[in-house]
Amino acid sequence: MKHPALPRTFYLNEDVVQVASALLGKVIVTRFAGACTSGIITETEAYAGEGDGASHARGGRRTLRNEAMYKIGGTAYVFLCYGIHHLFNVVTHQEGIPHAVLIRAIHPLEGVATMRARRAPAVPTTGGPGTLTTALGIRVIHNGSDLLDGPIRMEDHGYHIYKDAILTGPRIGVGYAGADALLPYRFRIAPSWPLPSIGSGDRT
């Protein structure tokens, strides 16, 4: 491949909040049955393990559903939300520590036509975490897969987002988490940041 996959060390960082902001500008690529789709990560949220009231692993909860969160950094955690939407997370930290970063939005790069065919919105700039997985073809069967050498890859295409262009704020939809719902664990690229125009495909 033309672009390098993010190395294991990137995911082993013990500060999941730092990883969440570092993922902005990185590229997620999926290849299923010949179809390839990719996009620049533009919004993320950090879920800081057992002590985080908003995490599925709060209080050390460990079930069949969130088992992947306890795997080694660099593993995919895909779960069904509200019984309908597949949400994609990047597991971080070492095995046994359930830290993860939710990918909330991407900016389409490659395979826009495929994304539309998968029933993505007219403009696949993905409105939220549930629609981006549909556009990329990510489903729960990808839960637990390896992000370094699996159907879902995370790459560095050299996009560097200036710190001033990274907006921080509280996470979405986690009001049940009490005080933890106010933590500044959500990161997104400022709307004014110049991203490649959709459809300008950058690779073969």
Added chain:
DNA sequence: CAGCAGATTGACT
């Protein structure tokens, strides 16, 4: 075992 809430979305009043 029944009921309900949840890291959401899109259609409808």
Added chain:
DNA sequence: GTCAATCTGCTGC
């Protein structure tokens, strides 16, 4: 703004 869709896991009877 309100509400249905629909699966997992927790709580309470």
